[in-house]
Amino acid sequence: MNQNLKKMISYYKPYRAVFAADMLFATLSAAVALTIPLVVRYVTSTLIYQQPQMMLRKLFLIGIGLFVLLALDCYSRFFIGNYGHVMGAKMEYDMRAELFGHLQKLSFSFYDDAKVGQLMSRVTADLFDITELLHHGPENIILSVLKIVGAFVILLNINGWLALAAFAVLPVMFVFAFALNKRMRRAFQQNRIKIAEINEQIEDNLSGIRVVKSFANEAIENEKFRHGNDGFLAAKKNSYHYMGSFQAGVGVFTTLIQVNVILAGGVLIAKGMVTVNDLVTFLLYIGVFTDPIRTLVDFTEQFQNGYTGFERFQEIMNIEPEIQDANDAVALTDVKGTIDFENVSFQYKDNQEKVLNRINLHVPAGSYMALVGSSGAGKTTLCSLIPRFYDVTGGCIRVDGKDVRKVTLKSLRDHIGMVQQDVYLFAGTIFENIRYGKPDATREEVIAAAKNALEIFENIGITCEEMKDEKTRKLIFTNEELKLRFFLAKPSDVPTYVEYGAADIGIVGKDTILEEGRRLYEVYDLKIGNCKMCVCGPKEAKEKLKHHELIRVASKYPNIAKDYFYNKKHQTVEIIKLNGSVELAPIVGLSEVIVDIVETGATLKENGLEVLEEVCPLSARVVVNEVSMKMENERITKLITDLRNYLENKEK
Secondary structure (H helix, E strand, O other): HHHHHHHHHOOOOHHHHHHHHHHHHHHHHHHHHHHHHHHHHHHHHOOHHHHHHHHHHHHHHHHHHHHHHHHHHHHHHHHHHHHHHHHHHHHHHHHHHHHHHHHHHOHHHHHHOHHHHHHHHHHHHEEEEEHHHHHHHHHHHHHHHHHHHHHHHHHHHHHHHHHHHHOHHHHHHHHHHHHHHHHHHHHHHHHHHHHHHHHHHHHHHHOHHHHHHOOOOOOHHHHHHHHHHHHHHHHHHHHHHHHHHHHHHHHHHHHHHHHHHHHHHHHHHHHOOOOHHHHHHHHHHHHHHHHHHHHHHHHHHHHHHHHHHHHHHHHHHHHOOOOOOOOOOOOOOOOOOEEEEEOOOOOOOOOOOOOOEEEEEOOOOOOOOOOOOOOOOOOOHHHHHOOOOOOOOEEEEEOOEEEHHHHHHHHHHOOOOOOOOOOOOOOHHHHHHHHHHHHOOOHEEEEEEHHHHHHHHOOOOOOHHHHOOOOOOEEEEEEEOOEEEOOOHHHHHHHHHHHHHOOOOEEEEEHHHHHOOOEEEEEEEEOOEEEEEEEEEEEHHHHHHHOOOOOOEEEEEEEHHHHHHHHHHOOEEEEEEEOOOOOOHHHHHOOEEEEEEOOOOOHHOOOOEEEEEEEEEEOOEEEOOOOHHOHHHHOOOOOHHHHHHHHHHHHH
C-alpha cells in the first residue's frame, strides 16, 4: 500500500504550484468558517452591552469585515472548484496517456488473455475515480482537519468541560470507522471487478451482435447478461450495506456530540460555570465541527473508490512486456531478407502442446514462399515469430544470419511488411475511412475522389452498388457476378497489399509509390489528383539550393527527398522526418526548406513560402502485383486497356 501511495502522490509533481495554491485557498476557506462563530460570540456577549452609537459604528466595521471574508471565501471556493478540477483533469490526462502508452508496449501474450471490456473500464471509470480522489482528497482532508482542530482549540479556550463533552464521543467513533473501513475496501474492490466484467460482456456481445442474430441467440445472451448483472447487483448491495452501516453509525455519533454539549451545557449553566452566550457559540461551532466529520465520511467512500481504482491501474502498469530488447541488442541494418528457422519450437503460455516442433526452414532473400495447411496448423504463429510478436520456446530465427532476439525490436519490425488476414475497419463511415490517408482533406475532395473512382469503374462495366452507400461501415465489397472483390485501405498501405499479393491491383498516388519503394508494376497513370512534389521555402533559401550548401530538409516523404537531393541534385543535406504541418519547419528554424506536395500553393503563400524547385509530377496510378500480372495477365490487361480507352475518349 505504501508503494502505491508514493506512486499516486508522484502525479502531483508537475502541478505543485497549483496544488499549493489549492491547499492555500482550502485553508483560507476553513479559516473563514472558524472566524464567523467568534464574531457571533463577540456580538452577543460584548457588543450588545455597549452604547447604541458605538454599537452601530462597530457593527458597520464588522459588516465590512464579514463581506471581505465572504468575498475571500467565494474566490477560494471558485479556485478549488475551477483550477483544482483542472489539475485533477490534467492528472487524469497524464495517467491515461501513461496507461495507453504502456498498453502499446505489452506483448501479444498479454492480449491473448486480456478482455477489451475490462481494459476499457480501467482506462475510463477507474481513472476518473482516481483523479476525483487526487483532487478532492487533499482538499477534504485539509478543510476537515483544520476545522476540527481549530474548533477544538477555540472550544477549549471558551470552556474546557464543554469541549471534553463534545470530543468524548470521537475516540469511539474513530474505532467504529476503522473497524468498517477494511470491509468497505474489500466490497468496493469487488464492485470494480464486477463492473469490469459487465463492460467486458457488453463489449463482447455488441462486437458479435451479427453472429448473435444469425443464430437467433438473443435469449441466451440476455440470460448470460442477467447472470453477470445479478453478480454486479449483489456486489453493489454488499458494498452499500457496509457503506450504509458506516454512514448511519457516524451520523449517530455526530448527533451524540450535539446531545452531549446540550446536556453538559445545561448542567454547567445551572452551576453558573457557563453563560448562555458561550453555549450558543458552542452549538455554532458544533456545526463547524460536525460538517467536516461528515465530509470525512464521504471521503472514506471516495478513497475506497479511488484507491481501489489505482490498485487496478497499477496492476496493468506493473506488467512488464514479455518481448523486450536484449541488453546487447543492435540495430538491424543493410537487410537483404534471408530468413532461417533453426530447430524452432513454440508453445503458447499455459499450453502443454507445442504448436511448432523443431521447424527448419530457409527462405532466400527476394523469394516467395507459401505456407499451406489446415486451420490451426501454425501458419500465422510461424509468421508471428519473425517480428517477435512471440518469442520461440526452442531454437532460433535468423534474419541475414542475425538472431532476431539480438536485434532491436524497432529495427526488426521496420524491415518487415505484414498484410493482416482481416482488414480493420476504423470506427466511422466510409467517408472517414477514405479520408484516413489525408486527414485534412475537405468533404468535397473526398466525395470527388470516391465519385471519380466509382465512375471510372462503372463506365468500363465494373460495378459495386454497396460502395455507393455513404453510411456503410464495410471495408470489403464483393461483386459475385464479376468474381471481384474491392477493399479500402490506407493509401500508404496500398503498395504493401499489392506487393504481397493480398490485392492484385491497386490505385494509389505516385507520391506513395515513390516513398514506399515496393516491388510492383506501375502500369497506368489515371491523371486524377494531379499535383506536384516540390522543394519549398522562403525566397532567400533559393540561393542555398543553387550553391549546393549543406542544409536541413524537412518532409513527410524522407525517401523522396533523399533521392532527389542525393541522386539528382548531388547535394548533401540533412533529412528531417515530420508527420504534419511541414510548412512550420522553415518558419521556426527547424529546416531551411521542405519537400512536400503542392496543389494550389495557397498554404505556402499564407505562411510566407514559395515553390523553389519541382521534384516530380504526381497523380493517381494503377499498380499491379508482379506475380498476378503473370498469372492473371489476360484479365488484368483487359481491365487496364478498358481504363485507358475510357479515359482517353473522355478527354476527347
